[in-house]
Amino acid sequence: MDAFKIFETFFTQFNEIQKIGLNNWESVMSTMQNMRISNIHETFDKTVELQEDLIKSSLEFQEKISHFSLDTQRKVWDSYFKMLRRS
Secondary structure: OOHHHHHHHHHHHHHHHHHHHHHHHHHHHHHHHHOOOOOHHHHHHHHHHHHHHHHHHHHHHHHHHHHHHHHHHHHHHHHHHHHHHHO
8 A cells, every 4th residue: 555545544534533523513512502501410411421522532533543653654664574575
């Protein structure tokens, strides 16, 4: 797999993660507009839910970045050793 394909795959996955984050943010913002401050328990629950979703999204992103980095390193080293064997 060439470098262009690797980066294309990475940015496609990155774009998907951004879409998920923006969709979550958008749904939370619309929910917040409909919330009544008088119901503090419900507001607290929504806030905790938002924080949980943000952390989950962040961890998923970090996991994908880590996998991408490891996969890229593996491919670089595999290519290096293949090249040495051909010489």
